Amino acid sequence: MNSLSFVAIAFVVLSLVGLNALTYYSHRTRLLPDIVWVLLLGVLYGFLSTTTELGLPEITLNSELVLYAFVPLLIFSSTQKICLHHIRKVLLPASLIGSVGILISMVIIGAILHFVFGMPWLATLLFGVIISATDPLAIGALLHENKTLQESRKLLIEGESILNDGFVVTVFGVFMLLMFEGATFSPVNSSASLFSHITGALIIGVLLGRAARWLLAYWHGEHFSLRTNMTLALAFGSLLLAESLHFSGILAVFSAALAYGYKRPEPDQNTHIQGCLWDYFEYIANASLFFLLGASFSGLASFDLLTFSLVITSLILLIVARLVAILLLFPAITIEGEHLTPQEFWLLNFSGARGAVSIALILLLPDSFELKETFLSISFVMILFSLVLYPIFVQQLQRKPG
Structure with a gap:
């Protein structure tokens, strides 16, 4: 066995044992979810690999790996646990926050960065939409453990995050056309394109999800290995087909999982x-x-690209942009005619931690884009801040009576 193979196997073995240890101690301390400890361990590894002579190989995130390998698994896994009958109750408010709320957040972030730091309008709006994509993975475990929070509220938080990721990726595609491919902006054409991207993805997902169920029934595929094969193929196939037709792959996976698990x-x-x-x-x-x-x-x-004022402003925008968006939409956020309680309102806000989707989208920007490194650096700061501190805020909120 060569040294590289030995190191790789040893790393996998130690990682699996380490995951068990992190899970055990994080559940005992209840300070942070175990997934956040994994994040911090990654930060430590990255620091040691770049600043010491320990011989640790440098690891960097690959945008295509995130979008085409991790995202289908995570979205399909989360969505197939959702009952279509129950998500109907929260589909309208979740869609509203995941679309209009994203646009409000985008404009707030874009306007501040443009007027305060003099960055170009389109560039700041692009960053605003990218950093508005939320990732509830660090919060999800805490919410699922909460027995007092109604399931419909949990569904609102989880469903909104999946929908806003799909919406963000779709709007990102529109900005890419405008900024780097010379397309001319037209409100009518852009709106029509956005609508077709979303509708097309949902239709593809529904058709593939129902087709998968029909095939399993036709082939009498009740065994778990056959079902697992089919669902894995459905998760990746729906994303690849939608993306190849220039629709939103994330929304296609979401609708495929819902359609597959309808009955x-x-x-x-x-x-x-x-x-x-x-x-x-x-x-x-x-x-x-x-x-x-x-x-x-x-x-x-x-x-080197980050100034103190830029970092502080970015962290303030991280909280304020989503907060303002939810406040403006609050009158329309109802579940079966009931508004959210103050506790549920703040849980919804602080469940919006940012994650790897934002980094993946920035990495997709061309290297010739002069603000790419600056946006990447700001995003890392905002993401680490939200992933470490938001779970603490959520835990404190859950200890308070509703």
Whole structure:
């Protein structure tokens, strides 16, 4: 066995043991979710690999790896746990926050960066939409453990995050056309393009999800291995087909998972094992993605480009932009005619931690874009801040009576 193979295997072994240790001690201390400890461990690894002579290989996040390997697994895994009957109750407010709320946040961030720091309008709006994509993975475990929070409220938070990721990626595509491919902006054409991207993705997902269910029934594929094969193919296939047709892959995966699970099979050993397998896929994907995100911090972020005023302003915008968006939409955010309580309102706000999707989108920007490194550095600071501190805010909110 050569030295590289030995190091790789040893790293995997130590990582698996380390994950168990992190899970055990994070559950005992309840200070931070175990996935955040994985993130911080990645930051430590990245720091040691770039500043010491220990011989540790440098690890950097790859945008295509995030969008085409991790995202389908994570979105399909989260969505297939959602009952279509229940999500109907929160679909309207979740869609509103995940679209109009994103646009409000985008304008607030873009305007401040433009007028205060003199950055170009289109560039700041682009950054505003990118950094508005939320990632509830660090918060999700805390919410699922909360027995007092209604399931509909949990669905609102989880569903909104998935929908806003899909919307952000779609709007990002529009900005890419305007800024780097010379397309002319037209409100009518841009709105029509956005609508077609979203609608096309949803239709593709529904058709593939129902086709997968029909094939399993036709082939009598009740065994968990056959169901797992089909759902894995559905998760990646729906994203690839939608992206190849220039639709939103994230929304296609979301709708495919919903359509596939519209009529859940009767609980038995096969469905239980399939669920456990998908839980493990999600667990490994989360851990790998958060470690990669942390390990990339030292290699991709450039602190020379960050000023104190820019960092402070960015952290304020991180909280304020989403807060203002939810406040403006609050009269329309109702679940079965009921408004959110103050506790639920703040939980919704601080469940909007940022994550790897934002970094992946910035990495997709051309290297010739002069603000790419600056946006990448700011994003890392904002993401680490939200992923470390937001879970603490959520825990404190959950200890207070509703």
